[in-house]
Amino acid sequence: MTRLVVPRAKTAPTPIIAVDLASRGERKLRTRAHLMEGALDLMGQGRGFSGLSLREVTRAAGVVPASFYRHFRDLDELGLALVEESGATLRRLLRDVRRDGIPLTDMLRKSVQIYKQHVEAHRLHFLFIAGERGGGAPVIRKAIRTEESHFASEMAQDMRALGLLPGLSSETLRMLCGLVVTTMINAATEILDLPRQQPRLEKELVDNFVRQLRLVFLGASAWRDR
Amino acid sequence: MTRLVVPRAKTAPTPIIAVDLASRGERKLRTRAHLMEGALDLMGQGRGFSGLSLREVTRAAGVVPASFYRHFRDLDELGLALVEESGATLRRLLRDVRRDGIPLTDMLRKSVQIYKQHVEAHRLHFLFIAGERGGGAPVIRKAIRTEESHFASEMAQDMRALGLLPGLSSETLRMLCGLVVTTMINAATEILDLPRQQPRLEKELVDNFVRQLRLVFLGASAWRDR
DNA sequence: GCCTTTGGTAAACGAACGTTTACTGAAAGG
DNA sequence: CCTTTCAGTAAACGTTCGTTTACCAAAGGC
Numbered sequence: 124m125t126r127l128v129v130p131r132a133k134t135a136p137t138p139i140i141a142v143d144l145a146s147r148g149e150r151k152l153r154t155r156a157h158l159m160e161g162a163l164d165l166m167g168q169g170r171g172f173s174g175l176s177l178r179e180v181t182r183a184a185g186v187v188p189a190s191f192y193r194h195f196r197d198l199d200e201l202g203l204a205l206v207e208e209s210g211a212t213l214r215r216l217l218r219d220v221r222r223d224g225i226p227l228t229d230m231l232r233k234s235v236q237i238y239k240q241h242v243e244a245h246r247l248h249f250l251f252i253a254g255e256r257g258g259g260a261p262v263i264r265k266a267i268r269t270e271e272s273h274f275a276s277e278m279a280q281d282m283r284a285l286g287l288l289p290g291l292s293s294e295t296l297r298m299l300c301g302l303v304v305t306t307m308i309n310a311a312t313e314i315l316d317l318p319r320q321q322p323r324l325e326k327e328l329v330d331n332f333v334r335q336l337r338l339v340f341l342g343a344s345a346w347r348d349r
Numbered sequence: 350m351t352r353l354v355v356p357r358a359k360t361a362p363t364p365i366i367a368v369d370l371a372s373r374g375e376r377k378l379r380t381r382a383h384l385m386e387g388a389l390d391l392m393g394q395g396r397g398f399s400g401l402s403l404r405e406v407t408r409a410a411g412v413v414p415a416s417f418y419r420h421f422r423d424l425d426e427l428g429l430a431l432v433e434e435s436g437a438t439l440r441r442l443l444r445d446v447r448r449d450g451i452p453l454t455d456m457l458r459k460s461v462q463i464y465k466q467h468v469e470a471h472r473l474h475f476l477f478i479a480g481e482r483g484g485g486a487p488v489i490r491k492a493i494r495t496e497e498s499h500f501a502s503e504m505a506q507d508m509r510a511l512g513l514l515p516g517l518s519s520e521t522l523r524m525l526c527g528l529v530v531t532t533m534i535n536a537a538t539e540i541l542d543l544p545r546q547q548p549r550l551e552k553e554l555v556d557n558f559v560r561q562l563r564l565v566f567l568g569a570s571a572w573r574d575r
Numbered sequence: 576g577c578c579t580t581t582g583g584t585a586a587a588c589g590a591a592c593g594t595t596t597a598c599t600g601a602a603a604g605g
Numbered sequence: 606c607c608t609t610t611c612a613g614t615a616a617a618c619g620t621t622c623g624t625t626t627a628c629c630a631a632a633g634g635c
Contacts, residue, residue, distance in 0.1 A: 147602055151612065171484040173397035177593060188593080190613050197593090257538055258397040258480025264542070295560070302532065302561045309531045312483055316490075334521070335528045342568025373632050377582065403623060414623075416583050423623090 155194045157184040159205055163247040166254065172202055173259045202255070202263045209248040210270035216241045217277055231336050235329060238307065242314050253312040271308070275300040288340075292348045299343050306335055381420045383410040385431055389473040392480065398428055399485045428481070428489045435474040436496035442467045443503055457562050461555060464533065468540050479538040497534070501526040514566075518574045525569050532561055 145153065161183030165175055177198055181188045195201045216238065225233055242249045256267045279300040282288060288296065310332045317325060371379065387409030391401055403424055407414045421427045442464065451459055468475045482493045505526045508514060514522065536558045543551060 147610090147612075150602095154612075166484075169487045171397055171399035171486075173484075174399035176591080178591070186612095187614055189595080189615085192594080193612055254484025257483045258392075259400075259484065260397070261395045261542075264538075268542075298557055298560050299564065301557070302564065305532060305535045306528065309535075312490075316487075316494075331524055331527070334524050338525065338528065338568040338572060339565060340568070341571050342564040342566070345567050345571050346564060373581075376632095380582075402621080404621070412582095413584055415585085415625080418624080419582055 151193075154184070154186060154190065155204075157186070158191065158194055158201060159208065160184070162201060162205065163251060166250055167247050171259065172198075172205075172251065172255050172263070199260055199262055202260065203266055205251055206255075206263060206266040206270060209252050209267075210273070212245045212248040213252070213270065213274050214277070217274070217281060221281060231340065232333050235333050235336065238310075239314055239329065242311050246315055249308075249311045250315055253308055253315070256308065271304055272301075275304045278303070288343055291343065291346060295343075295346060295348055299339070302339060303336065306332075306339070377419075380410070380412060380416065381430075383412070384417065384420060384427060385434065386410070388427060388431065389477060392476055393473050397485065398424075398431075398477065398481050398489070425486055425488055428486065429492055431477055432481075432489060432492040432496060435478050435493075436499070438471045438474040439478070439496065439500050440503070443500070443507060447507060457566070458559050461559050461562065464536075465540055465555065468537050472541055475534075475537045476541055479534055479541070482534065497530055498527075501530045504529070514569055517569065517572060521569075521572060521574055525565070528565060529562065532558075532565070 158180060162172065162175060162180050164183055165179060166172055175198065177191055178188050180198070180201070181191050195204070219241075220234070220237060225237075252267055252270075255263050256271070257264070276297065279293070279296045282296060282300070283293075288299075291299065310328075313328055313332075317328065384406060388398065388401060388406045390409055391405060392398055401424065403417055404414050406424070406427070407417050421430070445467075446460070446463060451463075478493055478496075481489050482497070483490070502523065505519070505522045508522060508526070509519075514525075517525070536554075539554055539558075543554065
């Protein structure tokens with residue numbers, strides 16, 4: 124086999140201590156994560172996922188375009204991975220609440236505060252969910268809807284376990300949670316769009332969110348299945 | 350009298366257009382409308398607005414790319430025009446309802462049916478609103494939020510005029526309508542995603558939507574400002 | 576009837592795009 | 606130790622992109 128001329132490295136881009144103590148598998152996972160983070164970062168600068176190009180995602184991740192294909196077939200597949208990751212973030216909210224418990228007094232306000240912190244701590248994930256759940260590629264939209272549905276079911280289950288609203292049928296409880304999830308995600312976009320350091324607007328938003336939930340739960344407690 | 354536009358000498362991509370008795374201003378408006386329709390049509394095939402290119406929009410509209418600039422500075426400006434147009438469609442819903450009136454019995458179910466028909470009759474407008482209100486260019490998202498806000502206010506005003514829920518303060522009424530609008534728009538995406546000819550799913554969706562609104566209004570009627 | 580205005584066109588530009596190919600070098604594995 | 610595996614690279618391809626330019630023909634204004 125003839126070898127072609129191999130260009131010697133010009134000025135070496137190779138760092139002197141390049142050593143990475145990660146195994147090959149770990150490195151691969153890391154690059155994959157970089158690609159996903161790159162996409163989220165670009166979305167964080169006000170771009171919709173469907174407006175991203177494969178090349179700029181790889182650029183943001185610090186790899187060459189061809190590398191992309193070692194991890195995903197196309198951008199849609201990366202999008203689905205993001206749905207999964209974001210869904211995990213969503214679920215973590217429930218898990219945390221379950222672990223810490225919520226005080227029975229002023230329950231809604233506390234929940235809203237926890238939720239707001241969660242959204243702010245994972246802003247890119249919520250930005251992705253809120254952004255792609257309505258528009259964008261149908262396959263991604265569908266996947267997000269599925270995550271939301273699971274989330275709502277889990278929430279209904281938790282409420283059952285806590286003995287909240289014991290008078291409601293499972294079906295009604297499920298419908299209620301669907302409504303709550305919609306309201307939550309809508310609030311997420313509003314939280315994310317808040318100008319920084321505007322406690323006035325912030326309070327207004329939180330108050331409105333709390334009131335909407337209060338109204339919903341008031342309705343739930345007056346509900347009678349028939 | 351009909352004049353024909355004679356195709357140029359070459360092999361014509363030029364359609365055989367039959368005349369047009371429109372004034373220059375009318376023709377311009379028509380092309381502008383074609384551009385907007387072209388963008389909506391592309392979105393109708395499952396693409397997000399932010400993923401559209403200027404060239405494909407002009408292609409869909411049947412004009413040459415350079416023509417675009419006779420009407421809009423860039424795609425964002427076209428997007429804002431679409432927001433305005435879609436907002437008008439939204440408002441028309443209220444106007445129609447106001448004109449026809451809603452029967453007091455089974456009011457919610459009737460309203461939902463009317464709404465569903467409205468969404469199906471203007472699917473592209475609702476697809477645009479639902480799709481861009483969460484993701485997409487910030488300037489467009491903001492404009493949609495403004496439209497929604499106006500819509501909610503108008504709805505609150507109508508409810509006042511009808512004497513519904515007279516016990517609620519204006520502020521609370523406004524909050525309620527915000528919640529209703531969110532729920533409506535969420536339902537719009539679901540209506541638009543419905544597979545064709547599946548009365549089973551359709552009924553399920555409508556029933557769920559009705560129940561959610563019933564719950565909300567039940568809460569509203571039990572609400573006490575303090 | 577002539578001149579001006581203007582909506583649409585044709586052509587061209589450099590830039591960015593998605594994807595494929597052949598290659599490399601270090602880790603994995605026997 | 607030697608071979609195999611494979612994540613990442615470099616380069617090249619044919620497209621498509623946004624935008625600018627000069628131009629045309631018809632409508633509008635006088």
